[in-house]
Amino acid sequence: MxxxxxxxxxxxxxxDSGDSADRPRADGGAPSASFGVYEGExxxxxxxxxxxxxxxxxEHRSPLERVVRTLRRDKLAFAGAVVIVxxxxxxxxxxxxxxxxxxxxxxxxxxxxxxxxxxxxxDGSIETVTHYLGTDSxxxxxxxxxxxxxxxxxxxxxATVALAFSIGTTLGIVAGFYGGWIDSVIMRYVDFQxxxxxxxxxxxxxxxxxxxxxxxxxxxxxxxxIDDFARIIRGEVLSIRxxxxxxxxxxxxxxxxxxxxKEMLPNAVAPLIVQATLMIPLAILAEAGLSFLxxxxxxxxxxxxxxxxxxxxxxxxxxxxxxxxxxxIMLIVLAFNTVGDGLRDAFDISQSEVx
Amino acid sequence: xxxxxxxxxxxxxxxxxxxxTTVFFGLRAIPGGPVRSxxxxxxxxxAVASLRAELGxxxxxxxQYGDFLTDLLALDLGRSITSNEQVVxxxxxxxxxxxxxxxxxxxxxLAVAIPAGVIGATRRNEPADYAATLAAFLGISMPAxxxxxxxxxxxxxxLNVLPIVGYTPMSAGVVPWLQSIILPAxxxxxxxxxxxxxxxxxxxxxxxxxxxxxxxxxxxxGSRVRLYKHAMQxxxxxxxxxxxxxxxxxxxxxxxxxxxxxIQGLGRVLVNSILERNYPVTQVTILLISGIFVSxxxxxxxxxxxxxxxxxxxxxxx
Numbered sequence: 001m002x003x004x005x006x007x008x009x010x011x012x013x014x015x016d017s018g019d020s021a022d023r024p025r026a027d028g029g030a031p032s033a034s035f036g037v038y039e040g041e042x043x044x045x046x047x048x049x050x051x052x053x054x055x056x057x058x059e060h061r062s063p064l065e066r067v068v069r070t071l072r073r074d075k076l077a078f079a080g081a082v083v084i085v086x087x088x089x090x091x092x093x094x095x096x097x098x099x100x101x102x103x104x105x106x107x108x109x110x111x112x113x114x115x116x117x118x119x120x121x122x123d124g125s126i127e128t129v130t131h132y133l134g135t136d137s138x139x140x141x142x143x144x145x146x147x148x149x150x151x152x153x154x155x156x157x158x159a160t161v162a163l164a165f166s167i168g169t170t171l172g173i174v175a176g177f178y179g180g181w182i183d184s185v186i187m188r189y190v191d192f193q194x195x196x197x198x199x200x201x202x203x204x205x206x207x208x209x210x211x212x213x214x215x216x217x218x219x220x221x222x223x224x225x226i227d228d229f230a231r232i233i234r235g236e237v238l239s240i241r242x243x244x245x246x247x248x249x250x251x252x253x254x255x256x257x258x259x260x261x262k263e264m265l266p267n268a269v270a271p272l273i274v275q276a277t278l279m280i281p282l283a284i285l286a287e288a289g290l291s292f293l294x295x296x297x298x299x300x301x302x303x304x305x306x307x308x309x310x311x312x313x314x315x316x317x318x319x320x321x322x323x324x325x326x327x328x329i330m331l332i333v334l335a336f337n338t339v340g341d342g343l344r345d346a347f348d349i350s351q352s353e354v355x
Numbered sequence: 356x357x358x359x360x361x362x363x364x365x366x367x368x369x370x371x372x373x374x375x376t377t378v379f380f381g382l383r384a385i386p387g388g389p390v391r392s393x394x395x396x397x398x399x400x401x402a403v404a405s406l407r408a409e410l411g412x413x414x415x416x417x418x419q420y421g422d423f424l425t426d427l428l429a430l431d432l433g434r435s436i437t438s439n440e441q442v443v444x445x446x447x448x449x450x451x452x453x454x455x456x457x458x459x460x461x462x463x464x465l466a467v468a469i470p471a472g473v474i475g476a477t478r479r480n481e482p483a484d485y486a487a488t489l490a491a492f493l494g495i496s497m498p499a500x501x502x503x504x505x506x507x508x509x510x511x512x513x514l515n516v517l518p519i520v521g522y523t524p525m526s527a528g529v530v531p532w533l534q535s536i537i538l539p540a541x542x543x544x545x546x547x548x549x550x551x552x553x554x555x556x557x558x559x560x561x562x563x564x565x566x567x568x569x570x571x572x573x574x575x576x577g578s579r580v581r582l583y584k585h586a587m588q589x590x591x592x593x594x595x596x597x598x599x600x601x602x603x604x605x606x607x608x609x610x611x612x613x614x615x616x617x618i619q620g621l622g623r624v625l626v627n628s629i630l631e632r633n634y635p636v637t638q639v640t641i642l643l644i645s646g647i648f649v650s651x652x653x654x655x656x657x658x659x660x661x662x663x664x665x666x667x668x669x670x671x672x673x
Contacts, residue, residue, distance in 0.1 A: 192370055199607035200648070204641050207629045208381040285498045291613050292500050293626045312504060312615060315519075318509045326501035334496040 036320035064271075077342025083335035091150040098147040099129065102302045105139035106131065109318040112142075134320045137310055140302075142321065146328050148302040153332070156217055156297075157283040161276050165220030168229025169272065173260045175230065175239030187234070190227045198224040198282070199289050206295045217296050221286045225279055232275055236268035243267075270347040277340035281333040288329050304329050360657060367653045374645045377639045379423050403444040410635070427642070433635040435628075442639050445624060450643070452522050453620035455532075457602075457609045459540035464548035464605070465598065471548070472555020476563065477582065487552060493551025497612075499608030500523070503542030503615040510538060523619045539616045543608035547601055555590070562590040592659070599655030606648060 008334075015031060071078050089212025090097050106116040112134040133142040175186040193201070198221070205220040240246065241264075249259045290296035299306065304325040311321025407413050411422060412434075426432065432442040523535040528541040533561030562568065563586055571581050610622030617623075621644055628636035 192373055198603065199610060200603075200641070200644055201626065203610070203629065204378070207637050207641070259670075266665065281496070288498055289500065289607070292498075292611055293614060294630060297624065308501060308504065309614075315504060315508050316512045321514065322501075322504045323508070326497070326504065329501065330493070331494050333490065337492065337496055 015121075020126065051147045066270075066346045070342045071339075074342040074345070076338045080335040080338030080342070083331060084339065087150055087332050087335070088154060090147055091154045093294030094147050094151050098141075100141045100144045101133075102140065102144055102148045104141065104144070106135050106141060108135065108139045108312075109137055109314060109321070110135040110139075111318070112320050112324075123350055132237055133324045134318070137314055142324050145302040145307055146304065146325055149171070149304045149307065149325060149328070152214070152297060152301060152303045153267075153284050153287060153329075156214060156221070157280045159218045160221040160225065160283040160287070161279050161294040163218060164225035164279065165229055165272070165276055168226040169233050169265070171226065172230035173237055173265065174243065176234040177256070177260050177264070186230070190230045193224075193227040194231070198286055202286055202290055203293070203295060206290065212296065212298050214297050214301075215229065217287060217290055220290070224285065224286070228275060228279060229272065232264075232271050233268055236271060239262055240264055244349060274340060274343045274347055277336060277343055281336040281340070284333055284336075309344045344345070363540065363653060363656050367649050370648060370649050371642075374426060374649075375424065376420075377643055378641050379420060382634055382638055383412075383419075403543045416644035432639045435636050436633045437631050442636055445636060446621070446639065446643055449619055449624045451524075452536075452618050453609055453613070453622065454480050455522075455525075455536050456539045456543060456558040456612065456618070456620065457605050459536055460542075460544035460547065460605055460609070461602065462544075464544035464551060465539055467544070468548040468551035469555055469594075473559060473582075473587075475552065475556035476590075479560065479573050485558075487556070491556075493547040495553070497546060498602075498611065498613050499543045499546050500611035502545050503539060503612045505534050506538045507541055507615065520617045522616075522620075535618075539609075539612045539618060542612045542615070545604050546608060550601045550604065551594060551598050555572045555594050559586060559590040562586045565589075595655065595658055599652060599658075602651050602655070603648065606644065 071081050106118075106129075107114075110116070110131050112132060113130060115128050115130050116135075117128045131141050133146065136142055136145065167353070171186050171190070175183040190303060196239040202217075202220040205214060205223055209216050209219065216249075237260075246259060246263060249263050254263070287296060288303070288305035288308070291303045292309045293305075294309065296305055297303055307325040308322045311318065311323070311325075314321060404413075410417055414422070420505040430443060432446075434441055437447060438445075471491070475484045478484050507519040508516045517537055517538055519538065521535065523531040525532040568581065568586060571585050576585070582649045609620065609626065612618075613620040613622040614626065621640060624636065625644065628634070628640060
């Protein structure tokens, strides 16, 4: 694998995404053969090396193959993926990973690495526990709260993006497929929504729904993200609407819905995958923002945003209360961004198309 | 060009009308209506009835809607339910603080982002480029309120050189004013700068690879003229787009950063009004923030026409 990456970076200047590791012939196989091609400086029957990439980029790869390839080649994206997997595992197995119960309380605002002594597991004997990241103003163990916070954060982010993805994609496909007044109405709406800061939209939706809780947060952020997906898929659909396989599908009498979702969607999925990967960190930030404002989940739920907000009042006595969950947010968002960037390069999508 | 400008302004007004209508019907669609959610479930029917009458909610919906729109145009925005203050007074008080934070934030952000992007693009794969890219990557991964808290801890608690609570109006002197908003402005400006830096870098790199740049070299155009006259002008167009879109981040960031630094700006007013169910304040504040945003978008769009001749002469925009 190291061999691949080295080649990749060597050629990085010439062509950002296409590197020699892509080319079957450059890959271990038969080095002598590739020398033979360049032998006479592009004499008859020989091909200058820069034209060779063309045929390789035409080669079909499924989205999953591309994702795997990206992760294998792009070290940064790989590191990001590892961090994401770690966070997901921690979130799923929170009760086993967390050192304490999320509601268990110890001394208030203990600094990181402080120790508490007492009978915490109720077995009658006295033990000493270490608070690796300290405790918050209620005496909760911060590491424990962060571990449980990962659950809320990731769950909300995934649900949000799933919601926005399904509604946005449906709207976008319908708009692009039918065109005409349907397209105008949908895109008017999308433009309208696009003109708003997501967090303001989220706050507004929370205000209208008038209540706190995970479902409201998911709805608020999810609705706020619909436009991003709708825009992208519409553009893709417009570009493939006149393709022959679509005409063929019509000719054999396929229904509109089937053409849209079985024929066109799979062919337009690449930018959506990239967009979804880049929207998850935005959703995490938005959830943290709403929680921080006190407009997110219920105030007793362990979340990163609430922990930061709690620590805000005590930054002179106990800065770690805010800093630790902030670092957790930063780490997971950074991880998603590196993977998203890697995928964007892999699918060869320009920065202006998504984000 | 004039047709385009008129069309854009018309669109902005239409959007504002749509927002006002959405807010109006949205707040009235809450189960039990706004009064019920304001007074809570235990309120007596008399209290509900009197508040409904006071707010004009006993009128038929179309009448209310008409009144709402005419009141908006007349800037008769009603009173806060909790403090009985005029909503206009509250907003006139709060808005300059938000503008100060957002404005200084954007200025700081651009002042950092444009040079950083140019350095990244012109010194590609050198240490300066790596540093700028890394910083930008960290920047887009941090929420503004977290940047604000880190700044407050560093400059307010450890170095103890800047205030971390409250706002000093400009009338108390420019230096105290600047001191009170420099941290919040930096907190919203840095995440903004990160996005703009990334776009500036990639856009300039793309432009520098264009054929006409090679032609300029062949013609013997000096490197400075090449960079600042030939390349920058074209590279800036997508940057303006991103800089415009990302103003949303600044405004969103300002809302949270105001809470961090306990500044009674629009964000704090909005959030408190929602928590207190002070709906006359909520609806007008949402409208005002939307209005600010729509006008900023308008300005950005009009800035294009100055930058991109294709829009100026083409009439239709993409």
